[in-house]
Amino acid sequence: MSPTKNFEISPSELEARLRLHRLPEVGPKRFRLLIEAFGSASKSLSAPASAWRSLGLPAISAEARRSPEVRDGASVALAWLEQPAQHLRMWDEPDYPALLAQIDDAPPLLFVAGDPALLEKPQLAMVGSRRASRPGMDTAAAFSRSLASAGFVITSGLALGIDGAAHQAALEVGGQTIGVLGTGLQNFYPQRHKKLAAAMIAQGSAVVSEFPLDAAPQAGNFPRRNRIISGLSLGVLVVEASIASGSLITAKLAAEQGREVYAIPGSIHHPGAKGCHQLIRDGAMLVETIEHILEGLRGWQALSRPAPMPVIHPLVALLHAAPHSSEALAIASGRPLSQVLASLTELELEGQVICENGRWLARC
Template sequence: MYPINSSEISPAELEARLRLHRLPELGPKRFRRLIDAFGCASKALSAPASAWRSLGLPAVSAEARRSHEVREGASVALAWLARPAQHLLMWDQPEYPALLAQIDDAPPLLFVAGDPAILEKPQLAMVGSRRASRPGMDTAAAFSRSLASAGFVITSGLALGIDGAAHQAALEVGGQTIGVLGTGLEKFYPQRHRRLAAAMIAQGSAVVSEFPLDAAPQAGNFPRRNRIISGLSLGVLVVEAGIASGSLITARLAAEQGREVYAIPGSIHHPAAKGCHQLIRDGAVLVETIEHILEGLRGWQALPCPVPLPATHPLVALLHAAPHTSEALAIASGRPLSQVLASLTELELEGQVICESGRWLARC
């Protein structure tokens, strides 16, 4: 028995949908065109090639539908779904995320490892540079902790840099987070975040993909997955991004989908801040605190009860806002310098802060 709503479609229809899903050059819109034309995937697969041509579908799609590779791939997916905590959400089932269903090219099938129920919870997407600076990583972690503690699910792309910092920080406060892959779930990329993804699944979060389970990394798939990150979310927060960053694609898609776009400003001398500054010039909300995000979302349905937030040392809280020298921390905190230095030593031993080039930074 398959985990998600298997009783609503027959095993044959499920297998047929998985076969359609693997066909070359058959994206979400063509997939739905077939279902609309023939009523179900099973009938679409058995229809003559001439009927497919009349719908304007490419010959390569019609020719591949009976291939051994397509049949075998569907069989592997059925076996995958039979295992615990592995699910398939389909766009015409009630469990499919309502916000995602609103976008024009919502994926007809969505593979989920973990808890599929959290895809319906209020989400904030956090994206940014893969080569993020240490302050950028710390800022991402600080905002993620605060947003997760306020009851939001943190959604991102499980990439290196800002994405990974956001996912990890949400887990640290007992929050929930969703990773959207640009590969199949069985071809995880990047490999360095495989343990993070496993921790997300084990702790009640989820990793999702619209691609067949064995889909390998391809450059074109990552911009395509960005529409899912924004489509699942109430808004997108860009933490640190250059002008050519893929995060700006996510922000553009969010705006087109009617979602809020937020951006954190940075130094005018830092190349990775230029993308955020461009977004702000284009109308994104300039964000300095979590309140700047919450203010714009108060009209949405009530959020779940906040996650308890572990107590943060006052010096660490100051460092989450910006790096400081020891002397600047003493002034900002109103504490004697000797007391600040002693506290910083303890915090450094605990792994909460680090000193780089004479300035203290909060660690993710």
């Protein structure tokens, strides 16, 4: 789709913004400063270097304005925007995500592969350890499936571990999910999740980045990426994280942005639970079931989708009749025990069932 159909600016101004975006040491605040000072990106690029210096910009930024690399990169971005399902959202345009626009350093440009309309839907961020335990991965998947089924877009960073489990689980139930990269969309990282990202785009979800399309993975990019994950979302759920985890950065940013912070507790002997326990001590909401999240976001949930007709899960129906052990439920339902255990985990997270003394009971 042509970029001129998406934005109420001239093609030359769009090209100028893409060039400005590629300049070294021009982050979100300096990008806005230049446009506000000169009236447009086009005028800022043609302004004398002395005018840039008077604004406090480093010489390297002004010197790079006319470099072939900057011009060529902008041309590549313009060609990228001509392709289907590839878009750009700009901070001063009406279709820029409203929640993200509220943060102090909102990205001036946001590249979107997939459906950009998702950026305006109610989102719940899920983050956690890249080296998550199997129980942590299962918990992330269960919460993601339930939250996606409740109408929330699941937003995360497409990293290994908890992020990937959350994205994948949302897709499995036909839900929608947004991946926020710390690299350019044409320089995907981590490569192991490239297929997952492609599946997200193909199934109507989205992958986004504030960085130029060819931006390589750099350590400083990922904390910047985290502010977008929290900035797009109504709240952030931390599933499993050590004290040194980047997920705690996302949670801290969420709190500073006025978003809700949720944390799932774990064993005091598990290092991956210590970050969540620290968040809870700092005021995050302790979460054991999906209801703990939905209670605070019920209004958004109602706005995001019509109230569904109540559907009773077959296992819950059996438990309404009488308490059962896991094995008895497998026999009564005719399902494999592994499938029954997985379903019971999700139902427990949703607050529909509870296990007491080895027997499962339906919650009234």
